[in-house]
Amino acid sequence: MQKNKKISKNFILTVIAIAVLIAILGFLQADSINYSYAITIIERSCIYAVAAVSMNLMIGFAGQFSLGTAGFMCLGAYVAGILTMPVEIRDQVYYLYGMAGWLHDIRLPLIAALLVAGIIGAALAALVGWPVLRLKSDYLAIATLGFSEIVRAICGWDGLGSITNASYGLSNIPAFKNVFEAVGICAACIIVMLLMIHSSYGRAFRAIRDNDVAAEAMGINLFHTKQLAFVVSSFFATVSGGLLAVFLRSATSSTFTVALTYNILLMVVLGGIGSVTGSVVGAFLITGGQEWLRFLDQTYYIGNFQIPLLRTGFRMVVFSLLLMIVVLFWNRGLMGSKEFSWDGLFGIFKRRRKTK
């Protein structure tokens, strides 16, 4: 009885929270030009959240230190970009190489294009995973990092110019229709990953993370489980790359460097390795944080006195120092491996009241 009541209370709270969120988004959307800056930050955070959760699935849940995220995102950006670009504008974008005939007239709606991208990414992951996943920790990290660089080089190779437009990249990719579309697709991706993590597959992931030898003894096929985690994680990393291309309305291989992988890794770490909500929070904090700290890049004067330290570049120094502090003193991240829950939230208020 007690339990039922609690569930329904949490359910209502969740519904209210979602409603509030939708209302806020609706408010922003209604005046989208004036709030375009806020909308950009939200959309970018959401897209990075998908990438971060997909990385967390691999690192935090399956315990495999894979750093190939940027490579899959690059693939996704190109596939989604090519498939959604308006046909009439293609000759203009591909003015140097000319677009390959078989590809020229294929155009898909956004969701379908993202799915195709995801499937290609997953297939590639299955292919690459077969040899690479036999490697352990550091070796896996460096091999996947290398793989990501290889994908990037292939996308920028002029030999494939008629497909990828090589170093010129893609432009004029149609944007999201509104903020709901962007946030909705991202939310759907994260929910699917959450469901996966809470299924028996998710338990298998955690088993191989905690002790692979023991897990194998329990009858879990180590290789298949790793492979599955890698394929699913890559699917969503590729989709997030596609979303990023739509968000940026352009795709160039130079966006998807190792630095992008590191950036996403820092989101995962900040939020807490092994926590989905943590990764989402991490994505929002890092993306938003870089914007909030913008004032540090400006030079201020009090009368004739220039405030020391503040000048271009200081923002990123402060930002990376903050990150180091989190890594060193909170190395489990902000959420640890816990997930957000209403009970946890209220627990804090209750205990606080008691201490008062």
Add this chain to the structure above:
Amino acid sequence: MSLAYLLQQLLNGLSLGGAYALIAIGYTMVYGILRMINFAHGDVFMMAGYFMIYSMAVFPWYVSLPVVIAGTIVLGVVIEKLAYKPLRSAPRMSVMISAIGVAYLLENLANYLFTAMPQSYPQIDILKHVYTLGDITVSRVTLVAPVLTVILTVLMIQLVNHTKMGMAMRACSKDQNTARIMGIKVDSVITKTFIIGCGLAAIGSILYFTDRNTVQPYSGSLPGLKCFVAAVLGGIGSIPGAMVGGFIVGVCQIAITAAGYSVFSDAFTFVLLIIILLVRPTGIFGEKATDKV
């Protein structure tokens, strides 16, 4: 394709490989003892480049050399004490992440302190002397780099195999806990490892940047990764391996670029890595590792 052309390209590759090798030795020694990829090593190497610029502005070159090496060592040791030591008992992944964080911090710091503008690297006249032999033109640094690398590698091997400090290092890399029980001060061994690694990185940076003339905040990140690949290629933990790996990566990179596939010059390094890892996961000189349950 003339012989002179081939020889010139080979010299280009060996000179690049020499600088790579010196950085790779730093990676390999740290990995040997701490079992961590020091992602910040490439950026320490970049900072050494800036130290040279600023010390050459004040001192003559023969004073600058020790100043730069000392400065780089101090930076490396400080990083070790602040960012890696507190995490000694944490999972390996945390230390790696901390290293990535340090790399990020150093790049941003360089961007802030020295601006994004590429800065001119001071020219040390005795290294820049240009020799001409028929169709081949080389500067002295191109010749010095591989020779110096080999000499330093031999010295390092002697140090590790025939001194008390080297013995302590080997003990720590085999089994830290047992080494501690045997009365070896593990922390001091780790510090010494960083001192050697960063010292070599400083020398490598002088060879590398003298040849390239400019330093900018991101000049360390990609060479750093390639040097790590070189270390893995040679067999991580092995000093001669790092040297051979460095030369292989350097020569291959030049060969690929010369063949007109510069797009794949970085990617090829990683293809090489993946192949080596699959065929011989411990690299060319690596010892066979056993999994601990």
Add this chain to the structure above:
Amino acid sequence: MKKKVLSIVLTAAMMANVLAGCSTSPTGSSGSDSGAAGTDSAAEGSTIKIGVFEPKTGENGSGGTQEELGIEYANSVRPTVTVGGTEYTIELDWQDNQSDKTVAATAAQKLISDGCVGVIGGYGSGTCIAAGSYFADAKIPAIGTTCTNTNVTLGNDYYFRVCYLDPFQGTVMADWAIDQGYTEIATIDNIGNEYTSGLVQTFTAEYEAKGGKIVAAETFQTNESDFKAILTNIKASGVKAVFAPTDYLYAPLLLNQAADLGLDVQWIAGDTWNNPVITEDAGDNAEGVVIDCFYAEGGNEEFDAGFKEWINADSSRLEANLNSDTIIGNQAMCYDAYMVMLDAIEAADSLEGEAIQAALKDINVTEGVVGGAVKFDENGDAEKNTTFILKVEGGEFTYVDSVTHEE
């Protein structure tokens, strides 16, 4: 416990993230609310914002910083604009695009939500292409300063530009090379850089059409610092001239490494090499380098003198201009872009994006600009047919020739 407190702080932070975005926008656009939104309520502070979209950090940081000086100087020359009988003070709104296309999108959005009336910038075509569609959607006119790639304005009704384009620049340099008697040449292309690839492509097309032969077409990747392999190839090919329209960043590296290899050729490059970094870092090795440029010192005495005086008046400006009072072509273009923007606002007599855009389409500015008259064609590109050829002599860029090219 600590963790739970944190999780709450975080959720709050997330909400704040959402709200911060909202709250900054209205305050950001106060005083200029008559701008982007197009409402014609009387502005209270009578200031309007003009956005400056330039890289201050990243690989093009130095170029962007120098361009900003040009805009700032133009602002000091003409700090106000009169619309509908009201005099508005112009406030420049700087946003750093970090030479990065993903950051460029955010920086563009920030300018839009700050309520900028128009945008000026920037250095580097890639970031401008990335930002262009945002400006078009928000109906905010932008004037490109030195982004020479065709795609910046093509298919974008709200992006204009005051400089010439890659096809023009490439053609002129190819003609120049042929005229100088170089029948064989090597090119160096930076894979992944719109500017360099564009110039190499158009140069190659014209050069081959004129009967020249590209003997070696070398490429390198962004962030590369070792050019010995490709320079050795060029040396082996035996050419007497090299066309290398790279970002200025790579110029001293190419020049110095070429000297180390004993490669003695005529270097030909584009407008980006018009940067003091090159003469400073490459020293004697830079002697004889030939570039084309938007503007050469001496083109407008009044501007030259005024700008130099303004630069020397403040040590921080001098520092930003790399401790020299040399005027680079980009700064003249920035000056012109600012003037054209103001002229368009006055011609439109409105602060509405659509009206200014319409005015820009018909504008023909002949006075007050320093790099030649500005009139836009149907793509929004200024009809410029003159470029200045400069040569490095005695460590200075010296004027050699001006080339006018008729289509």
